[in-house]
Amino acid sequence: MKVFTLTALALSISAFSTVAQADPQSQDYLPLTLKSSSEQAQASGFIDGQSLSGSTRNWYARERAARAPLWKYYKNDGTRHDTHSRENWVQGTILNYSSGFTQGTVGFAVEAAGYNAIALQQSREAIAGPNNRTLTHSDGDPVGQWSKLGLGNIKARVSNTTLTLGRQSVDTPMIAYIGNRALPSSFQGAFLHSAEFDNLSIDLGTFDRVSPRTEQSLSKFRSEYSATGVETDRASTAGINYQPFKSLSTSLYATKVEDFWNQYYFGANHVLGDSAVLSLSTGLNYYKTVDAGSQKMGKIDNDTYSLSLGLTHQAHTLSASWQQVNGNEYFDYLHETNGIFLANSLLSDFNGPNEKSLQLSYVLNMAPYGVPGLKFNLYNARGWGIDGTHYRGTAYDVNGLDGETHYEWGIGTSYALQSGPLKDTSIRATYTTHRASKAQGDGSLDEFRVVTTIPFNIL
Numbered sequence: 001m002k003v004f005t006l007t008a009l010a011l012s013i014s015a016f017s018t019v020a021q022a023d024p025q026s027q028d029y030l031p032l033t034l035k036s037s038s039e040q041a042q043a044s045g046f047i048d049g050q051s052l053s054g055s056t057r058n059w060y061a062r063e064r065a066a067r068a069p070l071w072k073y074y075k076n077d078g079t080r081h082d083t084h085s086r087e088n089w090v091q092g093t094i095l096n097y098s099s100g101f102t103q104g105t106v107g108f109a110v111e112a113a114g115y116n117a118i119a120l121q122q123s124r125e126a127i128a129g130p131n132n133r134t135l136t137h138s139d140g141d142p143v144g145q146w147s148k149l150g151l152g153n154i155k156a157r158v159s160n161t162t163l164t165l166g167r168q169s170v171d172t173p174m175i176a177y178i179g180n181r182a183l184p185s186s187f188q189g190a191f192l193h194s195a196e197f198d199n200l201s202i203d204l205g206t207f208d209r210v211s212p213r214t215e216q217s218l219s220k221f222r223s224e225y226s227a228t229g230v231e232t233d234r235a236s237t238a239g240i241n242y243q244p245f246k247s248l249s250t251s252l253y254a255t256k257v258e259d260f261w262n263q264y265y266f267g268a269n270h271v272l273g274d275s276a277v278l279s280l281s282t283g284l285n286y287y288k289t290v291d292a293g294s295q296k297m298g299k300i301d302n303d304t305y306s307l308s309l310g311l312t313h314q315a316h317t318l319s320a321s322w323q324q325v326n327g328n329e330y331f332d333y334l335h336e337t338n339g340i341f342l343a344n345s346l347l348s349d350f351n352g353p354n355e356k357s358l359q360l361s362y363v364l365n366m367a368p369y370g371v372p373g374l375k376f377n378l379y380n381a382r383g384w385g386i387d388g389t390h391y392r393g394t395a396y397d398v399n400g401l402d403g404e405t406h407y408e409w410g411i412g413t414s415y416a417l418q419s420g421p422l423k424d425t426s427i428r429a430t431y432t433t434h435r436a437s438k439a440q441g442d443g444s445l446d447e448f449r450v451v452t453t454i455p456f457n458i459l
Contacts, residue, residue, distance in 0.1 A: 049100015052459035056093040059182040066444040071128035074140035088133035089121035092182025115150035161194040174255040178338040181213040199243040206236040225330040227397040259293035275312040283308040298393030302327030306343035315368040321359040328391040352386035373416040380409040406436035
């Protein structure tokens with residue numbers, strides 16, 4: 001904590017001394033006002049408003065275990081063997097149809113998206129499956145090509161409030177699609193998004209199944225870090241997003257995962273200064289998790305937060321992020337979701353029991369140097385103080401964690417085309433190294449990843 005406090009103080013002092021000379025980000029208060037226009041009043045009709053679009057993504061990753069082997073593969077005789085490397089290469093394609101909303105007081109629309117994946121790497125030994133990167137049969141043989149209905153829903157809209165029923169993509173701090181593979185996840189249920197105010201929106205949702213990134217069928221929800229694999233039938237969430245000042249946005253959410261936990265979230269982001277000279281951005285994320293219902297995950301009492309400070313001067317951004325877990329179990333979230341809006345969720349989540357972590361990062365945006373769309377980033381994160389010896393439950397395998405440590409560093413570059421027939425096509429390459437003490441669960445490995453995404457419009 002001492003290192004973080006000194007870093008934060010130094011960043012703050014240097015920020016304020018320069019910001020005083022700049023044209024600052026407006027700190028004006030925004031009164032809560034109803035929107036002057038209605039999205040539904042501008043509906044163009046079911047056919048006139050329709051669109052057919054999609055994307056295709058080439059996803060490649062090669063991992064190497066730096067110490068003990070981390071993966072296993074099946075030989076033809078059915079035996080499992082250790083391996084120090086894993087390679088996955090998949091082409092994922094999405095074709096999405098969205099109708100327009102019908103005209104009238106209540107508008108109706110439909111959405112459907114077909115997902116398709118092709119395994120470009122089909123060596124059983126290389127893939128080291130089953131895993132959540134390449135779909136395989138139970139014996140580890142890859143499924144060469146497969147498809148599924150990724151999205152399929154009906155929407156009803158009144159004014160600026162939309163109710164979506166069916167399989168859909170959702171992005172909230174606790175139930176959020178995860179798109180870091182060839183195909184993203186999605187959720188089956190009902191979701192209401194209301195944006196009747198200029199600076200406030202409301203979300204209500206309940207879901208009973210998840211469509212995983214690398215599976216054809218729907219699954220029940222389970223937690224990301226459970227050692228028992230227990231499942232739940234429903235996850236429900238409610239929240240508000242409010243912008244009280246031009247420079248400050250906040251979110252407050254509560255989620256009930258049936259017989260698992262109740263989880264509460266608060267997030268805030270603030271910007272001060274002028275990035276042309278120097279600006280200071282501050283981000284706070286806080287989660288409170290307590291057991292609920294029949295306690296399938298056992299007793300849980302967990303407080304986890306992250307605080308990040310970032311200085312931006314034209315093309316350069318330097319950030320420091322502190323994260324801390326207060327609880328004798330992992331900070332946990334739902335599997336196949338991105339429900340972890342914490343600053344130090346990287347290749348590792350840095351979410352061990354009682355873990356503290358600090359990340360320093362640097363981003364270079366080449367737009368001011370005449371190359372818009374090109375970025376470089378570099379980061380280093382370290383976690384320490386992991387202690388699960390006081391845990392008395394059975395849902396998490398943490399009792400052997402006593403003073404564990406780990407660190408991670410990564411370097412990456414990305415480029416997005418700014419114009420032409422392939423506009424918004426992006427390519428990203430990253431190299432990540434993670435090193436862990438003996439009992440820390442993420443292991444010691446290196447990963448090289450290249451992802452190319454090409455969007456397209458047909459209609």
